[in-house]
Structures are given as C-alpha cells and as structure tokens.
Amino acid sequence: MKSVRPTSSPAAPADSYYRKREDWSGSSGKLNISVFVFRDTNRSGRYDLGDRPLASVAVEMRSAGEEVVVKQSNIAGFSNFEMSTSEEASLIQKPGRRTFEVIAPPGWVVTTGNAVQEVEFVALAGSVAGLICLQPPQLVGLAPVLSVRATLDLASMGGEDLDLRRVQGNTSPGNDAPFIWQRQRQGRGHEFSVRCGAGHFELVHGRFARPVTVGSFPAHVGDLNADREYAPDVGGDWRTIDFESAVQAGIGKIPNGYAGMGWDNFVAVDNAFYQGEGYVNGTISGRMVTYNGSGHPAEVLHENGFDLLGCHLTLGWIRAEGELAVIEAFQGDVLVAVDRVELSALGPVWYEPRFRNVTRVRFATEHYWQFIMDDLVVRV
CATH class of the missing domain: 2.60.40.10 (Immunoglobulins)
Known part of the structure; x- marks a missing residue:
C-alpha cells in the first residue's frame, strides 16, 4: 500500500518505513x-x-x-x-x-x-x-516406456512375422537388464516394448532388415516396405536442426533457406509462448520448437533431394490426446511413402522413417491440431 505524506511535513524517521515485526501471533x-x-x-x-x-x-x-x-x-x-x-x-x-x-x-x-x-x-x-x-x-x-512401433506394407513384405534384434546398445541407469522385448500385433501394426537401455536395433522380416535407433523416447519407423530404399545413418553429413536460431524474436515463420532447407507453414516459437503443455513437453534441446501454423499442413523441402533420418513429434495440446500425424514423402510429384503416427502432448515420439532422396515431406494431423517438432535430422 502506498503511503502519502504532505510535502511540507518534516521527514519521517527512517525506521518508520522499515519496522520490525513484533506480533507473531497470527x-x-x-x-x-x-x-x-x-x-x-x-x-x-x-x-x-x-x-x-x-x-x-x-x-x-x-x-x-x-x-x-x-x-x-x-x-x-x-x-x-x-x-x-x-x-x-x-x-x-x-x-x-x-x-x-x-x-x-x-x-x-x-x-x-x-x-x-x-x-x-x-x-x-x-x-x-x-x-x-x-x-x-x-x-x-x-x-516413458521405451518401445518400437512399425506397420507392414503387406504387398511387399508377405506374411512373415516381424522381429526386433539388438545390434548395439548402451544400457542406461536403471535399465541394465538384458535385452527383452514383448510384441503386440494388431493388423499390420507391430509394437515392441523394449526393456533395455538406448541402442541400435534392427527390425527383421525374412531377409529384410531395417535399422532403428532407440533413445530416450518411444520410436516409430512408419510403414516398412521391402521395395523402398532406406537412408543409412552412416556416411555423409547428417545435421540436427534444433530451431534455436530460426527466427529473430520469440515467434515467427521459418524462412526459406534456414539450415539450408525450404520451409512451408512451419512456425518457430519459444516453448513457453503459448503456455501449452505439448510445447514444453516436446522440447528436446534449448527452448525453441516448431509447429504447423494454425494446425494446417506444413512441409520441409529441398529441390535437389534430401534424406530425412527422423525427428521428435509431440502433440501441442492434451485435449486432443491421441491425434494422428500424417506424414507424406514425395520425390518430385510422386508420393513414395505415407505414415500415420499417434501423438501425445505428454512427450515426444522419435519418428524415424529414414526417407531416402525425397524432395519434400508433408506433415499434417488428421483433425488439424498443432504438432510440435524438435531436432529434425536431415542431410542434403
């Protein structure tokens, strides 16, 4: 509360402004x-x-x-x-x-x-x-419980079962048990709950073997197709785009040329800007993330082609929990892959499609809710 003293009155003693409390009864x-x-x-x-x-x-x-x-x-x-x-x-x-x-x-x-x-x-x-x-x-x-999810392209994969094999791993604290997994299957979908630390794995289907990395979050590799060429994670210069320097202020459209890529309808934002749970829970590094503007589809592009190893995807708002991300990869005008990934606002899924030599990848959600992306890994 502001006190007012007439300007003509004498100065008040200093201790009247800084009284020590004497009554501690209430x-x-x-x-x-x-x-x-x-x-x-x-x-x-x-x-x-x-x-x-x-x-x-x-x-x-x-x-x-x-x-x-x-x-x-x-x-x-x-x-x-x-x-x-x-x-x-x-x-x-x-x-x-x-x-x-x-x-x-x-x-x-x-x-x-x-x-x-x-x-x-x-x-x-x-x-x-x-x-x-x-x-x-x-x-x-x-x-989160670590898991690996995949769906099978039945035309190219046949009817054989899908297995998960550990190639190399780093056991994390509290997760030093031997590699154990439990599989659940529903239609074309397979999910492996992994009881071990982070590491490198292979999804094996007959003679087909597809690498996948298990880190701190559940992994989703999308649709497995024996006829598709997948990008290896060795060789070349992979770059992790973290969006920390994508815009000058706390929010803005990502301009073309950022990190050497083209961008359409991606917005970079400080994770506390909207006070949204998914914006905070989906942050992997720093404070900046990116999302699809107004919940509408967004694209990352490169006219000469690029490889996309993966990215972390999170739902922006928990009231849309379970929303599906729809990811489409193109080579020119030819659609080469379509994946559907269930999202959560509580934390990311590591989406690892390993797209090879695509020119654009379109990210959308079925009901036009915002998704959050962080640490996109590409190479040109």
Missing part, C-alpha cells in the same frame, strides 16, 4: 505447497542436467475426512496446492497428514520410487500461511 497469508514433476531423460532417478519439467501430469492429494483433490502440473512442472489457515478457499486449512500421489500416464513409469508421499502439516503462528510442512514433497521423475 498469519493472514497463503502459499502453495507443490509436487514438482520432471521428465527423467536419462532414467537416473535424479533431477539432472538435461532433465526437464513435465506438464499436465495428474497429482492427487488425499486426507482423512476430505475429498480427493487433483491438480495437474503446470508448464514449469509444479502441481500447486494452496494452503492457508485464514483463507477459506484454500485446499489445506488445518494441520494433519496428507498423501500426495503422482498418477503416471499410460506408457510412463515413475523413476524416483516415490509416486506416493506422506506429508505432515503442522501449525506455526507467524508463518506466511499459518502452516508448514515438516518435510515438503520431494520431486518426482517420470520416463
């Missing part, structure tokens, strides 16, 4: 007690350099005689529960024991071993909210 403020949720990129069970806040994860708070309260983590990773002994609208108004539980999304696991935490609140007069925690909730790490 509290009239409020504050948040928070559970911080993060993406445990290296699955170490610790919040390390390279880990990132995870948005839109549900956290339950339970206590005896009270209704269960659910909060979602915000784009900074905090699920906030307001506490105050003086504010009737606060969620926590009195001392007692409360249980906080992080509800892992389907396909995710808690890596820190503390999905459920018991927290004791006690009264303390003179504190901001009148309540304090004896031990505030500890941060909680999550990581």
Whole structure:
C-alpha cells in the first residue's frame, strides 16, 4: 500500500518505513505447497542436467475426512496446492497428514520410487500461511516406456512375422537388464516394448532388415516396405536442426533457406509462448520448437533431394490426446511413402522413417491440431 505524506511535513524517521515485526501471533497469508514433476531423460532417478519439467501430469492429494483433490502440473512442472489457515478457499486449512500421489500416464513409469508421499502439516503462528510442512514433497521423475512401433506394407513384405534384434546398445541407469522385448500385433501394426537401455536395433522380416535407433523416447519407423530404399545413418553429413536460431524474436515463420532447407507453414516459437503443455513437453534441446501454423499442413523441402533420418513429434495440446500425424514423402510429384503416427502432448515420439532422396515431406494431423517438432535430422 502506498503511503502519502504532505510535502511540507518534516521527514519521517527512517525506521518508520522499515519496522520490525513484533506480533507473531497470527498469519493472514497463503502459499502453495507443490509436487514438482520432471521428465527423467536419462532414467537416473535424479533431477539432472538435461532433465526437464513435465506438464499436465495428474497429482492427487488425499486426507482423512476430505475429498480427493487433483491438480495437474503446470508448464514449469509444479502441481500447486494452496494452503492457508485464514483463507477459506484454500485446499489445506488445518494441520494433519496428507498423501500426495503422482498418477503416471499410460506408457510412463515413475523413476524416483516415490509416486506416493506422506506429508505432515503442522501449525506455526507467524508463518506466511499459518502452516508448514515438516518435510515438503520431494520431486518426482517420470520416463516413458521405451518401445518400437512399425506397420507392414503387406504387398511387399508377405506374411512373415516381424522381429526386433539388438545390434548395439548402451544400457542406461536403471535399465541394465538384458535385452527383452514383448510384441503386440494388431493388423499390420507391430509394437515392441523394449526393456533395455538406448541402442541400435534392427527390425527383421525374412531377409529384410531395417535399422532403428532407440533413445530416450518411444520410436516409430512408419510403414516398412521391402521395395523402398532406406537412408543409412552412416556416411555423409547428417545435421540436427534444433530451431534455436530460426527466427529473430520469440515467434515467427521459418524462412526459406534456414539450415539450408525450404520451409512451408512451419512456425518457430519459444516453448513457453503459448503456455501449452505439448510445447514444453516436446522440447528436446534449448527452448525453441516448431509447429504447423494454425494446425494446417506444413512441409520441409529441398529441390535437389534430401534424406530425412527422423525427428521428435509431440502433440501441442492434451485435449486432443491421441491425434494422428500424417506424414507424406514425395520425390518430385510422386508420393513414395505415407505414415500415420499417434501423438501425445505428454512427450515426444522419435519418428524415424529414414526417407531416402525425397524432395519434400508433408506433415499434417488428421483433425488439424498443432504438432510440435524438435531436432529434425536431415542431410542434403
């Protein structure tokens, strides 16, 4: 509150502006007690350099005689529960024991071993909210279950089963078990849940062998076709386009020529600009990502042809969870490949089509929602 003193009055003593508190008997403020949720990129069970806040994860708070309260983590990773002994609208108004539980999304696991935490609140007069925690909730790490997805072009692949074979791997902390996979099959689709660390694999179908890289996120290779030539990940100069310098300000259309490529309807943006969960959860490096402007199709091009190894794709908004990305690759005017990849706003899928010598790749979504792309790997 601003105080006003007549200009003609004598100067007030300095200590009148900086009074020390003498009465600590009450509290009239409020504050948040928070559970911080993060993406445990290296699955170490610790919040390390390279880990990132995870948005839109549900956290339950339970206590005896009270209704269960659910909060979602915000784009900074905090699920906030307001506490105050003086504010009737606060969620926590009195001392007692409360249980906080992080509800892992389907396909995710808690890596820190503390999905459920018991927290004791006690009264303390003179504190901001009148309540304090004896031990505030500890941060909680999550990581996606690693998997490899593929569909089969039946005309070229025949009826043989698809298998996954490990070629070379780097076991990650907490994932040092031997290579084990479990396959699920539905029509042309195959999914392998991989219980091991990151590494190099092959999808094997008779004499056909197609490389795939498993990193920190689930992988999708698209439609396997024995008649198609796939780009190898060795030889040549592969470039990772991270969009950090794509525009001058925090948002803008990506201009043609950026990173030596052509761009149509791709917008680069700071991941916090829209306050969207997918924009934050889909960031792999730095702060900038790209998305399809107004949810409409977008293309990356090079008239002389280029190889596209892969990119990370995430859904922009969780209210469209399960939206399908449709990716079409062209050589001139000839359509050479069409893939459909299910997206999530909770985190990326590593889409690895290994397109060889294409001139443009069109990215769209079935219902015209925004997708997020980061770390696109190409070579010209």
